[in-house]
Amino acid sequence: MDFSKIAAMAAGHAEARAIQTAVRLGLFDALASEACDAVALARVIRCEPRATAILADALASLGLLEKNSARYSLSAGTARHLVAASPEYLGGMILFDAALWDEWGRLEDAIRTGRAVRDPDMFQSDPAATERFIRAMDSLVRARGDAGWTAAHLNLARTRSMVDLGGGPGTYLIEFLRKYPELRGELWDLPGALAIARRILKERAADVIDRIELRQFDYHRDPPPTRVDAVFLSNIIHSENERDNLRLMHTCYQTLNPGGFVAIKDHVMDDAMTTPASGAVFSLYLLLTTCGRDYSFTEIERWLAQAGFAAPELIPLPTPPFSSSIITAVRP
Numbered sequence: 001m002d003f004s005k006i007a008a009m010a011a012g013h014a015e016a017r018a019i020q021t022a023v024r025l026g027l028f029d030a031l032a033s034e035a036c037d038a039v040a041l042a043r044v045i046r047c048e049p050r051a052t053a054i055l056a057d058a059l060a061s062l063g064l065l066e067k068n069s070a071r072y073s074l075s076a077g078t079a080r081h082l083v084a085a086s087p088e089y090l091g092g093m094i095l096f097d098a099a100l101w102d103e104w105g106r107l108e109d110a111i112r113t114g115r116a117v118r119d120p121d122m123f124q125s126d127p128a129a130t131e132r133f134i135r136a137m138d139s140l141v142r143a144r145g146d147a148g149w150t151a152a153h154l155n156l157a158r159t160r161s162m163v164d165l166g167g168g169p170g171t172y173l174i175e176f177l178r179k180y181p182e183l184r185g186e187l188w189d190l191p192g193a194l195a196i197a198r199r200i201l202k203e204r205a206a207d208v209i210d211r212i213e214l215r216q217f218d219y220h221r222d223p224p225p226t227r228v229d230a231v232f233l234s235n236i237i238h239s240e241n242e243r244d245n246l247r248l249m250h251t252c253y254q255t256l257n258p259g260g261f262v263a264i265k266d267h268v269m270d271d272a273m274t275t276p277a278s279g280a281v282f283s284l285y286l287l288l289t290t291c292g293r294d295y296s297f298t299e300i301e302r303w304l305a306q307a308g309f310a311a312p313e314l315i316p317l318p319t320p321p322f323s324s325s326i327i328t329a330v331r332p
């Protein structure tokens with residue numbers, strides 16, 4: 001690897017922080033309707049003009065803004081992903097990342113101790129943090145298109161009932177129900193997350209809301225209250241340790257009717273644990289904030305087999321933009 005690449009990576013926090021700060025300040029929203037110069041921009045976002053120009057120039061140098069005759073405007077990608085009114089807004093995820101700045105500053109502690117640097121409570125103990133977390137999942141999945149891709153490629157034609165376990169905002173379940181009118185879905189999650197899901201469903205899923213049941217369920221404690229044809233878990237196993245993931249696979253098995261299947265969507269690592277690279281780096285975030293990490297197909301397949309599942313299959317999503325895979329397995 002050459003000098004420039006190493007140096008750019010090592011200073012990547014500056015670029016990340018510039019984007020996070022611009023989203024927090026509403027800078028992209030301020031430019032959504034018309035181009036303006038730094039003085040006008042500073043007035044709208046209530047900041048100091050010279051400093052605003054420095055930030056806007058940095059964003060223009062990164063290709064996030066265009067600059068013509070001292071006036072700044074949005075680039076096409078920025079208008080699509082960084083303006084709050086866009087359906088593909090990534091800002092929810094960016095604000096969540098911004099809120100974890102202090103945790104990243106303690107990565108050295110996590111590596112030395114092997115423990116998370118915050119209570120690994122899945123952001124459930126403070127309603128504002130829960131909302132930021134759940135909106136981040138929704139924002140990332142909608143901006144990247146994971147839910148649409150998954151609904152198009154996971155065959156649910158013979159599935160009548162499904163649980164989205166740890167379904168969070170319900171982004172996937174909404175797409176599944178839209179594609180399959182015969183399907184009924186249950187979203188099982190912790191109470192704080194369910195409160196946000198309820199709001200999101202009202203905001204934009206009026207067409208399917210009568211086919212979704214929200215159920216309070218802690219997969220560490222509760223026995224499955226019902227049985228269904230399919231259990232979907234997206235971005236769940238990466239927050240749990242190896243022992244709890246094996247237990248979780250048993251819970252999925254008990255939740256399924258015979259002949260039903262589980263679908264696990266996550267980063268699925270190779271045996272060397274270095275590919276995909278985004279998964280290997282994401283494991284650092286998981287180390288900081290959870291008891292988990294990203295796992296390999298070999299590890300996940302082993303838990304599935306130990307829980308009684310058969311016929312595991314790996315479906316990688318196309319890269320880019322995706323970086324995850326889906327593993328399916330059947331309850332005989």
Ligand SMILES: C[S@@+](CC[C@H](N)C(=O)[O-])C[C@H]1O[C@@H](n2cnc3c(N)ncnc32)[C@H](O)[C@@H]1O
Nearest residue numbers: 122137166167168189190193218219220234235
């Ligand atoms: C990373 S989010 C994934 C949300 C959603 N599945 C997605 O992919 O967009 C993890 C979800 O698991 C939920 N969760 C965490 N611990 C849980 C538990 N013990 N029981 C049930 N849900 C849990 C969280 O509230 C959150 O909604």
